[in-house]
Structures are given as structure tokens and as C-alpha cells.
Amino acid sequence: MxxxxxxxxxxxxxxxxxxxxxxxxxxxxxxxxxxxxxxxxxxxxxxxxxxxxxxxxxxxxxxxxxxxxxxxxxxxxxxxxxxxxxxxxxxxxxxxxxxxxxxxxxxxxxxxxxxxxxxxxxxxxxxxxxxxxxxxxxxxxxxxxxxxxxxxxxxxxxxxxxxxxxxxxxxxxxxxxxxxxxxxxxxxxxxxxxxxxxxxxxxxxxxxxxxxxxxxxxxxxxxxxxxxxxxxxxxxxxxxxxxxxxxxxxxxxxxxxxxxxxxxxxxxxxxxxxxxxxxxxxRIHDFKLTSNRMMELLPKFLVKIIDPYVWVRPAITSSDCTKCNTCVDSCPVGALSGPKGEIPSFDYDKCINCWCCHELCPSKAVFVDQSWLARKFIR
Ligand code: SF4
Ligand code: SF4
CATH class of the missing domain: 3.40.50 (Rossmann fold)
Structure with missing residues (x-):
């Protein structure tokens, strides 16, 4: 350069x-x-x-x-x-x-x-x-x-x-x-x-x-x-x-x-x-940013305090899931499991919020789920 x-x-x-x-x-x-x-x-x-x-x-x-x-x-x-x-x-x-x-x-x-x-x-x-x-x-x-x-x-x-x-x-x-x-x-x-x-x-x-x-x-x-x-x-x-x-x-x-x-x-x-x-x-004044952005912008000490009430995590829309297991294979910490042919389930205690499952789901079935308070807060 x-x-x-x-x-x-x-x-x-x-x-x-x-x-x-x-x-x-x-x-x-x-x-x-x-x-x-x-x-x-x-x-x-x-x-x-x-x-x-x-x-x-x-x-x-x-x-x-x-x-x-x-x-x-x-x-x-x-x-x-x-x-x-x-x-x-x-x-x-x-x-x-x-x-x-x-x-x-x-x-x-x-x-x-x-x-x-x-x-x-x-x-x-x-x-x-x-x-x-x-x-x-x-x-x-x-x-x-x-x-x-x-x-x-x-x-x-x-x-x-x-x-x-x-x-x-x-x-x-x-x-x-x-x-x-x-x-x-x-x-x-x-x-x-x-x-x-x-x-x-x-x-x-x-x-x-x-x-x-x-x-x-x-x-x-x-x-x-x-x-x-x-x-x-x-x-x-x-x-x-x-x-x-x-x-x-x-x-x-x-x-x-x-x-x-x-x-x-x-x-x-x-x-x-x-x-x-x-x-x-x-400049695009109405460009939609990610729905979890406020959580990413908050200081980490505050996230820890409010964590039980204000959470953002991945979840699956059952009707969109084709049960392909890509998300299970892509999770780096084994927080997703389930036999092939079934909708995978999350172990949120293991989940590190890396969003790999969201990124790699081919059917847009993984979405950004938020607690009621998080939704209020982000809005
Ligand atoms: S990657 Fe998406 S479509 Fe495939 S099992 Fe996971 S949630 Fe379902
Ligand atoms: S966000 Fe990351 S750690 Fe959590 S379930 Fe998805 S792939 Fe696994």
C-alpha cells in the first residue's frame, strides 16, 4: 500500500x-x-x-x-x-x-x-x-x-x-x-x-x-x-x-x-x-442496523448487571427450519444439539453468542431473540 x-x-x-x-x-x-x-x-x-x-x-x-x-x-x-x-x-x-x-x-x-x-x-x-x-x-x-x-x-x-x-x-x-x-x-x-x-x-x-x-x-x-x-x-x-x-x-x-x-x-x-x-x-438515514446493536455498544459491566433481564440470544423459528443440522455443526462450543431430522435445541449456558449459527443457517431460521426489556431498551 x-x-x-x-x-x-x-x-x-x-x-x-x-x-x-x-x-x-x-x-x-x-x-x-x-x-x-x-x-x-x-x-x-x-x-x-x-x-x-x-x-x-x-x-x-x-x-x-x-x-x-x-x-x-x-x-x-x-x-x-x-x-x-x-x-x-x-x-x-x-x-x-x-x-x-x-x-x-x-x-x-x-x-x-x-x-x-x-x-x-x-x-x-x-x-x-x-x-x-x-x-x-x-x-x-x-x-x-x-x-x-x-x-x-x-x-x-x-x-x-x-x-x-x-x-x-x-x-x-x-x-x-x-x-x-x-x-x-x-x-x-x-x-x-x-x-x-x-x-x-x-x-x-x-x-x-x-x-x-x-x-x-x-x-x-x-x-x-x-x-x-x-x-x-x-x-x-x-x-x-x-x-x-x-x-x-x-x-x-x-x-x-x-x-x-x-x-x-x-x-x-x-x-x-x-x-x-x-x-x-x-448518507442513508433509514438504514436498518442489527437488532442487538445496543447490547454490543453497552459497557460490559452493565451487561453483566442487567443480564438476567436484558438478554439477546439466538433462537430458531421452527416453521423455517429444514432440520439440516448446519447450525449444530457450526457451533464452536457444542451449545446446539439434536439428532439429524429434528429441530436443534440450545444450551444457553454454553452459548457464547458468536452468532455462527445465525450466520450459517441456510434457511434464515435462526433469529435474534430478545427479552421484553431488551426490546424496550433497544428501541
Ligand atoms: S441451520 Fe437452520 S435450518 Fe438447519 S437445522 Fe439449524 S436452524 Fe434449522
Ligand atoms: S451463538 Fe454461537 S455459541 Fe451460541 S448457539 Fe449459536 S453458534 Fe453456538
């Missing part, structure tokens, strides 16, 4: 995934950052890292739209660099091919002749930071440059997911659950995500905020047309601008705050040059 570009975020309005429109918009944003050639040189091996959380149609707004990836890949190739697309999709246990197919990535990759790499199968490289150990996907570590293409979504654990959180996907799937287990507090988990960002930072981030997700994201919220694209060499600044757009204070988003404090980028918009659209013109 070049220092003089760290604080520039390009912001463009874009209301369509039409390939020509996308190419034009992205190209003009990159020009405002000095051009793609500032980041990519001929002969480089470039990894494009989208957000492929689950095997869903891109119009559900859970995953990065494949046309975003196609547009960027074409530009990278035009500069004479090689490109592969990789991620560690959620639900990889049920087959990565299903994720590539359902998210539209397989068809796009075939059309554009791009190799798709699954981090589950590509091997890992161990890296340490302050005594903490991380196993990062080899294609990410070995790439000459990473272009991250996150999706703008709310997140019940970290309030929002964007540029910084997208790098958590560099950890292959089955290892991700362990990090949740070892770091149940949102701030501790955010530190894990920031560690990964610092070990393997993207050279460039281009956010798909055309069709975003509001409500209880990252998978059970509601698609919302926000009609925006953001690009920056500084993922922290990009997330800060995205947070402001949807009505979150960047310093309340744990990933942004921790990354900014660690000097990995600028986590407040006053330090950022926003080019293209004006922030004031694109």
Missing part, C-alpha cells in the same frame, strides 16, 4: 450490475486513486478475494456479486497480470462447488476463463503476531497482490462487515470456528480479524455496496439497494466511510476501531479524502 493513498476513498453511485456500467464506474474510481497500474504491474499474480459467505444467489445480498469480480479481473488482465479468485466459503463442508455454482461465481469464471481456488484445499501457511498464531490460505500469502471485493452488510457480532472483516476469509473454514470459540467477545474476535488484515493486507479494496444488506446480517438481513461503490488502498478508511453511510459511528465498529488504533489505516472520516460522490449526499 502506498502511503500517500492511504486516506483516499473513492465513492461512486452505481445502481446496476450491468458489466459495461460496472467497468466504467470502477475504472473511473480507480483513476481517482491513481489508476489500477499504481497497484498492479505486468506479470504479477493477483488474488481477488470476494465475500462468499454462503451458497446463495447474489441477489440475496449475502455474497459479492460475480459481475464485480469479472469487471475487476478483466482490468487486472488488461495490465498483463495473472488473476485467480479465491475464498473459504461458509458451508464449505457441504461442498465448495455448491457455493461457486449458487453464487454465480462458477458461471462467471467459466465465461471469463478465470481459475477459482478454494482455500479449503489450497494449504495454509502459519504466521504469528504477538504470540498469536494464524493459518492463512497459501494463495493469499503467495499472491503478489490481493484485491479484496467485500460486500457491505450489517453483522450481528461486529455491527457491520466490509473491507476489514472480508480478510477473515483467508482462514480456511474449519479453523474459523476455533477463533470464534477462543475469542467470544466481539472486541477479541475483532482483534483476530485485524491481526489477519495486518498479516495479509489487500493492496486494493473495492466494495460492492450496490445491493447491500440491512437488518440482522450478514446472512439473515434484508437486501437493500444502496447503489454505491467504494474503493481505496486503505481498508480501514473504506470501512469508516461505509459505516458513516449506513449510520454507524466508525469508532463503535470494533474491527475499524482496533485496526485504526493499530495504525493500519484511518478509522475516522475526518482523516479521509473522499473523492467522487460527497458523503453528505449518500
Amino acid at each position: 502506498s502511503d500517500d493513498l492511504r486516506s483516499i476513498v473513492a465513492l461512486a453511485s452505481c445502481s446496476s450490475y450491468d458489466p459495461d456500467i460496472l467497468s466504467r464506474k470502477i475504472s473511473s474510481m480507480l483513476d481517482q486513486l491513481g489508476g489500477l497500474a499504481t497497484f498492479i504491474r505486468p506479470g504479477m499474480k493477483v488474488l481477488i478475494k470476494p465475500n462468499l459467505l454462503s451458497a446463495k444467489d447474489p441477489m440475496r445480498a449475502i455474497t459479492t456479486h460475480p459481475e464485480m469480480v469479472a469487471a475487476v479481473a478483466r482490468m487486472v488482465r488488461d495490465l498483463g497480470a495473472e488473476v485467480v479468485v479465491g475464498d473459504s466459503p461458509g458451508g464449505a463442508k457441504r461442498g465448495v462447488a455448491r457455493v461457486w455454482n449458487n453464487t454465480g461465481m462458477a458461471a462467471m469464471a467459466k465465461r471469463e476463463n478465470i481459475e477459482l481456488v478454494s482455500f479449503e484445499a489450497s494449504g495454509v501457511v502459519e504466521h504469528k503476531i504477538d504470540g498469536r498464531s494464524y493459518f492463512l490460505a497459501k494463495p493469499a500469502v503467495e499472491a503478489d497482490a490481493i484485491i479484496s471485493i467485500p460486500k457491505l452488510k450489517t453483522h450481528v457480532l461486529t455491527l457491520m462487515t466490509g473491507a476489514i472483516k472480508n480478510m477473515f476469509g483467508l482462514i480456511p473454514g474449519f479453523r474459523k470456528a476455533n477463533y470464534h470459540k477462543q475469542h467470544p467477545k466481539p472486541s477479541d474476535f475483532a482483534q483476530v480479524v485485524v491481526d489477519i488484515l495486518s498479516l495479509c493486507p489487500p493492496q486494493l479494496t473495492i466494495m460492492d455496496a450496490i445491493l447491500a444488506m440491512e437488518g440482522d446480517g450478514p446472512s439473515s438481513g434484508t437486501p437493500r439497494w444502496t447503489n454505491l461503490l467504494l474503493a481505496s488502498a486503505d481498508p480501514v478508511a473504506l470501512d469508516a466511510v461505509a459505516a458513516e453511510i449506513i449510520g454507524l459511528r466508525p469508532d463503535k465498529v470494533p474491527t475499524t476501531k482496533i485496526a485504526s488504533d493499530a495504525g493500519l489505516g484511518y478509522g475516522w472520516v475526518e482523516a479521509v479524502d473522499i473523492v467522487g460522490e460527497r458523503l453528505a449526499d449518500v
Whole structure:
């Protein structure tokens, strides 16, 4: 990342995934950052890292739209660099091919002749930071440059997911659950995500905020047309601008705050040059944030005191549950159980509120349940 570009975020309005429109918009944003050639040189091996959380149609707004990836890949190739697309999709246990197919990535990759790499199968490289150990996907570590293409979504654990959180996907799937287990507090988990960002930072981030997700994201919220694209060499600044757009204070988003404090980028918009659209013109005043956000923002000592009366926890809507057992398999602490073919049940004494079950349920059957007082309080 070049220092003089760290604080520039390009912001463009874009209301369509039409390939020509996308190419034009992205190209003009990159020009405002000095051009793609500032980041990519001929002969480089470039990894494009989208957000492929689950095997869903891109119009559900859970995953990065494949046309975003196609547009960027074409530009990278035009500069004479090689490109592969990789991620560690959620639900990889049920087959990565299903994720590539359902998210539209397989068809796009075939059309554009791009190799798709699954981090589950590509091997890992161990890296340490302050005594903490991380196993990062080899294609990410070995790439000459990473272009991250996150999706703008709310997140019940970290309030929002964007540029910084997208790098958590560099950890292959089955290892991700362990990090949740070892770091149940949102701030501790955010530190894990920031560690990964610092070990393997993207050279460039281009956010798909055309069709975003509001409500209880990252998978059970509601698609919302926000009609925006953001690009920056500084993922922290990009997330800060995205947070402001949807009505979150960047310093309340744990990933942004921790990354900014660690000097990995600028986590407040006053330090950022926003080019293209004006922030004031694109703020969304009625964007629905997560229903548990007040609990995440409260001081921990207060949460402990009010805990018996004001609680927020996962629960299952029986009528939506297909009894697939994905939530049971994804719970890092065994707080969900039940034989296959039955609706799983929770052991709330074990539950660490990591929200993995909520994130990975393919049927939106896991919801954010709240006590009566919590509902009052949050409202
Ligand atoms: S709650 Fe969701 S993940 Fe769990 S068994 Fe039901 S459908 Fe599957
Ligand atoms: S029950 Fe859900 S929220 Fe609780 S620990 Fe398990 S996966 Fe996490």
C-alpha cells in the first residue's frame, strides 16, 4: 500500500450490475486513486478475494456479486497480470462447488476463463503476531497482490462487515470456528480479524455496496439497494466511510476501531479524502442496523448487571427450519444439539453468542431473540 493513498476513498453511485456500467464506474474510481497500474504491474499474480459467505444467489445480498469480480479481473488482465479468485466459503463442508455454482461465481469464471481456488484445499501457511498464531490460505500469502471485493452488510457480532472483516476469509473454514470459540467477545474476535488484515493486507479494496444488506446480517438481513461503490488502498478508511453511510459511528465498529488504533489505516472520516460522490449526499438515514446493536455498544459491566433481564440470544423459528443440522455443526462450543431430522435445541449456558449459527443457517431460521426489556431498551 502506498502511503500517500492511504486516506483516499473513492465513492461512486452505481445502481446496476450491468458489466459495461460496472467497468466504467470502477475504472473511473480507480483513476481517482491513481489508476489500477499504481497497484498492479505486468506479470504479477493477483488474488481477488470476494465475500462468499454462503451458497446463495447474489441477489440475496449475502455474497459479492460475480459481475464485480469479472469487471475487476478483466482490468487486472488488461495490465498483463495473472488473476485467480479465491475464498473459504461458509458451508464449505457441504461442498465448495455448491457455493461457486449458487453464487454465480462458477458461471462467471467459466465465461471469463478465470481459475477459482478454494482455500479449503489450497494449504495454509502459519504466521504469528504477538504470540498469536494464524493459518492463512497459501494463495493469499503467495499472491503478489490481493484485491479484496467485500460486500457491505450489517453483522450481528461486529455491527457491520466490509473491507476489514472480508480478510477473515483467508482462514480456511474449519479453523474459523476455533477463533470464534477462543475469542467470544466481539472486541477479541475483532482483534483476530485485524491481526489477519495486518498479516495479509489487500493492496486494493473495492466494495460492492450496490445491493447491500440491512437488518440482522450478514446472512439473515434484508437486501437493500444502496447503489454505491467504494474503493481505496486503505481498508480501514473504506470501512469508516461505509459505516458513516449506513449510520454507524466508525469508532463503535470494533474491527475499524482496533485496526485504526493499530495504525493500519484511518478509522475516522475526518482523516479521509473522499473523492467522487460527497458523503453528505449518500448518507442513508433509514438504514436498518442489527437488532442487538445496543447490547454490543453497552459497557460490559452493565451487561453483566442487567443480564438476567436484558438478554439477546439466538433462537430458531421452527416453521423455517429444514432440520439440516448446519447450525449444530457450526457451533464452536457444542451449545446446539439434536439428532439429524429434528429441530436443534440450545444450551444457553454454553452459548457464547458468536452468532455462527445465525450466520450459517441456510434457511434464515435462526433469529435474534430478545427479552421484553431488551426490546424496550433497544428501541
Ligand atoms: S436452524 Fe437452520 S441451520 Fe439449524 S437445522 Fe434449522 S435450518 Fe438447519
Ligand atoms: S448457539 Fe449459536 S451463538 Fe451460541 S455459541 Fe453456538 S453458534 Fe454461537
